[in-house]
Amino acid sequence: MLWQDIRYGLRVMRKNPGFIAIAVFALALGVGANTAIFSVVNAVLLNPINYENPDQLVMVWEKSLRRGFGQIPTSLPNFLDLRADSRSLEDLGAFTDTNFNLTGGDQPERVIAVRVTASLLSLVGVKPLRGRLFLSGEDQPQASRVLILSHHLWQRSFGSNQNIVGQTVALNGESYTVVGVMPSGFKFPPAFFCDRGLFAIRYA
Numbered sequence: 001m002l003w004q005d006i007r008y009g010l011r012v013m014r015k016n017p018g019f020i021a022i023a024v025f026a027l028a029l030g031v032g033a034n035t036a037i038f039s040v041v042n043a044v045l046l047n048p049i050n051y052e053n054p055d056q057l058v059m060v061w062e063k064s065l066r067r068g069f070g071q072i073p074t075s076l077p078n079f080l081d082l083r084a085d086s087r088s089l090e091d092l093g094a095f096t097d098t099n100f101n102l103t104g105g106d107q108p109e110r111v112i113a114v115r116v117t118a119s120l121l122s123l124v125g126v127k128p129l130r131g132r133l134f135l136s137g138e139d140q141p142q143a144s145r146v147l148i149l150s151h152h153l154w155q156r157s158f159g160s161n162q163n164i165v166g167q168t169v170a171l172n173g174e175s176y177t178v179v180g181v182m183p184s185g186f187k188f189p190p191a192f193f194c195d196r197g198l199f200a201i202r203y204a
Contacts, residue, residue, distance in 0.1 A: 052125025093120030104169030131180030
């Protein structure tokens with residue numbers, strides 16, 4: 001019976017390709033619309049960002065109309081100009097996502113990370129579970145390398161070591177000092193960083 005149904009369906013498709021195309025398009029449109037609606041509901045109602053004063057936070061993007069890009073990341077020189085010349089924003093921070101080979105935990109592993117400017121985590125108003133956030137000047141080239149662990153990575157790779165602050169780990173063979181651990185569930189930015197990696201200073 002299943003084979004007969006399949007053959008019948010294929011015959012109908014051959015006889016009415018226009019109807020099938022419309023049906024598939026309508027189905028795809030419905031699935032896409034539902035996915036978009038759920039994404040908004042999930043982000044806004046079910047899992048709102050746990051930042052201080054989230055209604056005062058904005059994301060700054062650039063445009064490249066000549067290349068046809070309506071939203072592209074801001075370059076480092078442009079970010080520095082924006083931060084120096086801005087009169088309507090309290091402060092600006094920058095970040096970029098990357099990966100590191102981490103050694104110093106239970107075993108070597110590849111981890112996702114976010115390189116940030118020193119003030120960025122302070123801007124969102126979340127306090128670390130242990131230790132501190134980055135200090136002004138720690139994102140300068142001559143400053144010591146420091147990092148903050150996500151809660152998940154702290155638990156998984158460091159066994160929730162209560163004395164982790166002040167210890168050193170290696171990222172791509174370079175020594176970094178752990179200065180803090182973020183609270184459980186903290187996500188930055190919510191779009192891609194889901195409490196699974198680390199924050200490294202010295203934005204570049």
